[in-house]
Each structure stands twice: as C-alpha cells, then as structure tokens.
Amino acid sequence: xxxxxxxxxxxxxxxxxxxxxxxxxxxxxxxxxxxxxxxxxxxxxxxxxxxxxxxxxxxxxxxxxxxxxxxxxxxxxxxxxxxxxxxxxxxxxxxxxxxxxxxxxxxxxxxxxxxxxxxxxxxxxxxxxxxxxxxxxxxxxxxxxxxxxxxxxxxxxxxxxxxxxxxxxxxxxxxxxxxxxxxxxxxxxxxxxxxxxxxxxxxxxxxxxxxxxxxxxxxxxxxxxxxxxxxxxxxxxxxxxxxxxxxxxxxxxxxxxxxxxxxxxxxxxxxxxxxxxxxxxxxxxxxxxxxxxxxxxxxxxxxxxxxxxxxx
Amino acid sequence: xxxxxxxxxxxxxxxxxxxxxxxxxxxxxxxxxxxxxxxxxxxxxxxxxxxxxxxxxxxxxxxxxxxxxxxxxxxxxxxxxxxxxxxxxxxxxxxxxxxxxxxxxxxxxxxxxxxxxxxxxxxxxxxxxxxxxxxxxxxxxxxxxxxxxxxxxxxxxxxxxxxxxxxxxxxxxxxxxxxxxxxxxxxxxxxxxxxxxxxxxxxxxxxxxxxxxxxxxxxxxxxxxxxxxxxxxxxxxxxxxxxxxxxxxxxxxxxxxxxxxxxxxxxxxxxxxxxxxxxxxxxxxxxxxxxxxxxxxxxxxxxxxxxxxxxxxxxxxxxxxxxxxxxxxxxxxxxxxxxx
Numbered sequence: 001x002x003x004x005x006x007x008x009x010x011x012x013x014x015x016x017x018x019x020x021x022x023x024x025x026x027x028x029x030x031x032x033x034x035x036x037x038x039x040x041x042x043x044x045x046x047x048x049x050x051x052x053x054x055x056x057x058x059x060x061x062x063x064x065x066x067x068x069x070x071x072x073x074x075x076x077x078x079x080x081x082x083x084x085x086x087x088x089x090x091x092x093x094x095x096x097x098x099x100x101x102x103x104x105x106x107x108x109x110x111x112x113x114x115x116x117x118x119x120x121x122x123x124x125x126x127x128x129x130x131x132x133x134x135x136x137x138x139x140x141x142x143x144x145x146x147x148x149x150x151x152x153x154x155x156x157x158x159x160x161x162x163x164x165x166x167x168x169x170x171x172x173x174x175x176x177x178x179x180x181x182x183x184x185x186x187x188x189x190x191x192x193x194x195x196x197x198x199x200x201x202x203x204x205x206x207x208x209x210x211x212x213x214x215x216x217x218x219x220x221x222x223x224x225x226x227x228x229x230x231x232x233x234x235x236x237x238x239x240x241x242x243x244x245x246x247x248x249x250x251x252x253x254x255x256x257x258x259x260x261x262x263x264x265x266x267x268x269x270x271x272x273x274x275x276x277x278x279x280x281x282x283x284x285x286x287x288x289x290x291x292x293x294x295x296x297x298x299x300x301x302x303x304x305x306x307x308x309x310x311x312x
Numbered sequence: 313x314x315x316x317x318x319x320x321x322x323x324x325x326x327x328x329x330x331x332x333x334x335x336x337x338x339x340x341x342x343x344x345x346x347x348x349x350x351x352x353x354x355x356x357x358x359x360x361x362x363x364x365x366x367x368x369x370x371x372x373x374x375x376x377x378x379x380x381x382x383x384x385x386x387x388x389x390x391x392x393x394x395x396x397x398x399x400x401x402x403x404x405x406x407x408x409x410x411x412x413x414x415x416x417x418x419x420x421x422x423x424x425x426x427x428x429x430x431x432x433x434x435x436x437x438x439x440x441x442x443x444x445x446x447x448x449x450x451x452x453x454x455x456x457x458x459x460x461x462x463x464x465x466x467x468x469x470x471x472x473x474x475x476x477x478x479x480x481x482x483x484x485x486x487x488x489x490x491x492x493x494x495x496x497x498x499x500x501x502x503x504x505x506x507x508x509x510x511x512x513x514x515x516x517x518x519x520x521x522x523x524x525x526x527x528x529x530x531x532x533x534x535x536x537x538x539x540x541x542x543x544x545x546x547x548x549x550x551x552x553x554x555x556x557x558x559x560x561x562x563x564x565x566x567x568x569x570x571x572x573x574x575x576x577x578x579x580x581x582x583x584x585x586x587x588x589x590x591x592x593x594x595x596x597x598x599x600x601x602x603x604x605x606x607x608x609x610x611x612x613x614x615x616x617x618x619x620x621x622x623x624x625x626x627x628x629x630x631x632x633x634x635x636x637x638x639x640x641x642x643x644x645x646x647x648x649x650x651x652x
Contacts, residue, residue: 058637059372059376059394059397059398059637060369060372060373060376061373061376061377077645080495080498080642080645080646081495081498081499089652090645090648090649090652091648091652093652094648094651094652155522155525155527156525156526156527157525157526157527175467175513177527178513178514256516259514260470260513260514260515260516261473261514261515261516262509262512262513262514262515262651263651263652264648264651264652268651269648272644272647272648274373275367275369275370275373276367276369276475276476276644276647277641277644277647277648278369278637278640278641278644279641279644
C-alpha cells in the first residue's frame with residue numbers, strides 16, 4: 001500500500017495513460033459516425049431480420065408470433081391445389097430473370113463503356129473534362145424522366161420507327177416497347193456512366209510506356225491489350241461491373257416502365273409482398289436474400305482483387 | 313360576383329399568410345379535380361395538400377405504418393371494412409351532416425359502411441374491357457377480349473395490374489364469384505390467365521396516352537379512364553363483360569389520428585353538395601352518388617356508354633367484397649405465378 005503510494009507512476013505508466021486517453025478520444029470522436037451507422041444501417045436491417053421471422057398480419061403488417069414460414073416460402077411453398085410441398089419456382093424464376101438481366105446489362109455496358117472510357121482517357125488533357133462532363137450529363141435528369149424519354153423513342157409511332165419507316169427499311173412499326181429488348185436498352189443506357197467512370201479512372205492511371213515496351217517486345221496489338229492493358233485496368237473494370245450489376249439486381253422503375261410490368265422483377269416481387277400480397281415476413285426474407293446475393297458478389301470481388309495483390 | 317368576392321377574400325387571406333387551417337388529403341393519383349380544391353379553399357380558407365397513391369394496399373400499408381400526417385383517405389369499398397376493422401377511421405357520422413340529404417339512397421345502406429357512419433361517396437365506377445374498334449369490330453361485352461383474345465388484338469392487350477379486379481373478372485368468366493376459394497375453379501382461372509398472358513403486351517397503369525396513340529388496342533380498364541381515352545380517340549369503346557364485371561366505389565373517410573379533424577369533416581360535407589360532386593366527376597369521368605349533381609355535369613357525360621350501363625347488362629355488375637386473408641393469400645400466389 002505504502003510502496004504503491006510512493007511510486008504512483010511506475011515506469012511506462014504515463015505513456016500507457018496517454019495511450020488510453022488517446023484511444024478514448026478517438027472513440028468519442030468517431031461516435032457520431034458509429035451512431036449514424038447503427039441508426040441508419042444496422043437498425044433497419046435488424047428490423048427486417050426480426051420481421052422475417054414473424055407471422056404475417058391479416059391485412060398487412062405482422063403479428064408478433066415467431067414463424068419460419070417467411071424464410072421457408074422463399075424456397076419452397078405448399079402447392080395451392082394439392083397441398084404438397086413444392087419448389088417456389090415462381091420466386092426462383094423471377095430471381096433468375098433479375099440475375100440474367102443484370103448480367104446482360106453488365107456485359108453490354110462493358111462492351112460500350114470500356115472503349116468509351118478509353119477514348120476519353122486518351123484525349124488531350126484539356127478536352128477530357130469536356131467528354132467526362134458529357135458522360136455525366138444524364139445524371140442531371142431524374143431517372144423516371146429519362147426512362148419515359150426512352151419510351152418516346154421506341155414506341156410504335158416513336159422516333160426510331162418513324163425514321164425506319166421513312167427510309168423504307170421496315171413496312172410496319174416494330175414492336176419494341178414492352179419487350180425484353182426495351183428493358184435491356186433502358187438499363188444499359190441508365191447504368192452506362194457507372195461503368196465508364198471507374199474504367200476511365202483506371203485507364204487514366206495507365207502507364208503507356210508499358211504498352212510501348214510490349215510492342216518493342218513484338219507483342220501484337222491484341223496480345224498487348226490482353227497481357228498488359230487488361231490486367232492494369234482490371235480493378236476499374238471490376239469496380240464498374242459491380243457498380244452496374246448490384247443496382248441492376250434490385251432495379252424496379254426501368255423494367256416496370258419499359259417492360260410493361262408483365263413479368264415481375266425481383267424488386268417488384270418484394271413490393272408485391274408489402275402491398276397486395278400482405279405478407280411482410282416473406283417480403284423481408286426476400287429482401288435479405290437479395291442482400292445476401294449482393295454480398296456474395298462483393299466477396300467474390302474482394303477475393304479476386306486481394307489475390308491480385310498477393311500475386312503482385 | 314359572389315365568387316369574385318370570395319376569391320378576393322381568399323387571396324387576402326393567403327397574402328397575409330393566414331391559412332391557419334390545413335387539410336391533408338391522401339388520394340389516388342390523377343383523381344382529384346384541381347378546380348374542386350380551389351373552390352374548397354376559396355369558400356373555407358382551408359389550405360389543402362394532396363398526396364397521391366396508386367393502390368389501396370399502398371395507402372393501407374403507409375397509414376398503418378404511422379407517422380403519415382394525413383387527415384383524409386379515399387379507400388375502395390372492399391377495403392373500407394379493413395380500415396374500420398383495424399381502427400384507423402374516425403366515426404364522423406356523415407349521415408348526420410347538413411348535406412347528407414343529397415346522398416343517393418342507393419348508396420347509403422351499403423355493405424361496407426351501413427348507414428354511412430364513416431364515409432362519403434367520392435366516385436363509383438366499373439372495371440370492364442376497353443377495345444379500339446378500328447382493329448376489332450366483334451362483340452366487346454365479354455372478358456374473352458383479354459382472357460381468350462381474338463387474333464386481331466393479340467399482342468396489343470394491356471391489363472391493369474389490379475389484383476382484385478383482374479382475379480374477379482377471371483373468376484366470373486368461369487362462372488364463380490369474387491372471393492371464391494374453390495380450388496378446381498381457381499385452377500381453371502390460373503390456367504386461363506397464364507395461357508392468355510402470352511397474348512398481352514403489358515400489365516401497367518396510367519395508359520390513357522398509350523391507348524389514345526394506339527400503342528395499345530385492348531385490355532382491362534376502368535370506365536372513367538376509358539371515357540378519357542375515347543375523348544382523345546373516338547375509336548375507343550368500353551365493354552361490360554356479360555360474364556360479370558366489377559363495380560366499385562371509392563369513399564372519403566377521415567383518419568382517426570387526423571390532426572385537422574374539423575377541416576376534414578368540413579370537406580366530407582362539402583363534397584356532398586351536388587355542384588361540388590359534379591366537379592369531381594367532370595375531372596375523372598366517373599359517376600358520384602350525389603343526387604342532383606347531373607345538372608352541373610358536362611353534356612357528354614349524360615349520354616356516355618361508360619357512365620350509363622346498358623339496361624340488359626345492368627345486373628351483371630358485382631361488388632367485390634373483402635376476401636378472407638386465406639383466400640387473399642391464394643390469389644397472391646396465382647398472381648405471382650402469372651407474372652413469374
């Protein structure tokens with residue numbers, strides 16, 4: 001006791017004290033950020049998780065009784081005619097539609113976006129800003145307005161059909177509106193800038209001396225692209241693909257307006273459960289399933305990029 | 313002159329920022345006549361804000377979730393018992409209001425609100441079929457238009473994605489009644505719908521433009537909306553399926569947690585005035601259930617087939633009741649199957 005009183009500060013204690021104070025301060029300073037994450041992200045997510053384990057109320061909302069029905073019904077359902085347990089093929093095929101459409105959109109934006117980004121990045125510096133500016137202009141307009149503008153282009157008496165009729169390529173208007181073509185066209189247009197921008201950033205940083213070196217070593221244009229350029233701009237391509245793919249999975253407005261709402265997308269299926277379907281737990285479970293799918297895509301991304309770093 | 317004075321005083325009121333009273337109306341989109349609101353504001357000095365919804369379920373879900381700030385909502389008949397049952401509506405006794413004398417007796421003792429203790433009629437109409445007769449000149453008074461479409465119309469059909477109405481039409485097409493839960497019947501209904509869907513172009517709302525411009529030629533639609541289409545394109549006709557069509561009424565109710573209770577009641581009384589009810593109809597083109605409003609209506613509404621149901625088809629209209637939750641769940645499954 002007295003010994004302790006004589007040496008209140010054993011060696012190193014002051015530093016330790018300062019360190020804990022420092023840690024405490026850091027915690028306190030990051031508290032607002034943590035609070036926002038908890039309130040805005042973790043909280044609502046928790047509500048969804050809880051709701052997905054409850055029983056649907058008769059007219060929407062939930063009853064506070066535990067049930068696994070919501071989760072079960074995402075995968076299997078009782079046949080409404082003979083009560084046997086069957087695969088919920090409606091949910092699965094709707095998920096597949098959203099998934100494949102997202103994949104197609106990502107590939108199309110890649111095919112159009114990468115050359116565009118390349119073109120912009122290889123312009124003289126002064127003009128690059130101008131082209132980038134043009135790429136971002138569509139963002140100034142509301143998504144719904146852009147989508148309805150596309151409708152004006154492709155309707156039976158729209159601009160495209162009128163021009164084609166006039167120059168005699170077709171005899172009667174093409175049915176483009178309310179087809180899968182319309183959805184693919186619209187989604188590609190809407191999400192293209194999200195592909196162009198990250199790829200542009202990657203090409204911008206590309207050291208062109210490496211490409212020259214490849215040519216000096218007798219690499220053909222194709223080999224130089226495949227072995228030198230592609231690996232170097234890969235992070236941009238992957239980031240762009242994720243930026244396009246993830247929002248596509250949950251897309252709601254574009255497929256609804258251009259696709260005519262005849263076939264549900266995953267986003268619309270979820271909405272149905274909270275609306276006329278009056279099955280909130282199923283809706284919550286389906287939303288969480290979609291989140292899990294996105295998460296898998298992101299983990300895949302992290303694995304690829306970290307492997308790259310380890311290799312490098 | 314009188315209106316002028318009222319407008320002037322309303323303007324003075326507005327200028328002084330003295331709109332002390334407010335009213336928040338939650339109603340279907342593209343359904344409220346701006347002239348009606350202007351008149352109400354001028355006469356009462358109450359400032360009105362309107363918010364849109366696109367389906368009964370959206371409205372119900374939002375109000376149930378709480379924190380909405382609305383005073384008035386306009387649910388369809390089959391939903392009114394749910395709203396009352398869930399304790400969401402205030403019993404404002406419109407039947408004892410000053411203008412209740414104008415209510416058409418046919419619409420007072422209704423199943424969903426006997427004696428009108430909660431709600432005031434807004435508009436009523438039917439869900440039937442629409443056909444552009446330039447492309448098809450056969451019988452249009454049948455649900456076969458969209459359930460077993462003639463070759464001429466295939467690929468140009470739009471069905472409004474209103475689950476209750478479409479299921480009701482399809483069930484009656486097979487001889488049942490809305491809210492039927494007979495499995496054999498429902499199997500036939502599902503098969504017919506799935507089979508028919510390959511000939512549909514879309515399942516979408518808000519198509520007055522697209523029909524007028526002939527992007528769509530036929531489908532399931534409401535009478536008033538079809539009326540507005542016909543005014544834009546004279547080839548468009550409305551059909552009442554002889555197998556049975558849906559009759560509905562939307563009614564104005566006051567929410568129990570309304571912050572402007574008195575203003576909301578004033579509005580309920582206001583729209584039972586024939587001249588005001590006529591304004592409602594003039595815009596959305598549906599009938600309204602207020603006696604004496606006819607004389608204030610535009611001429612074209614007095615002869616329109618969309619409003620005046622042909623005598624021989626009058627008894628084919630069916631009101632959709634509130635289905636049991638289990639039945640509703642079955643319908644949702646069929647509906648999902650249809651759109652998978």
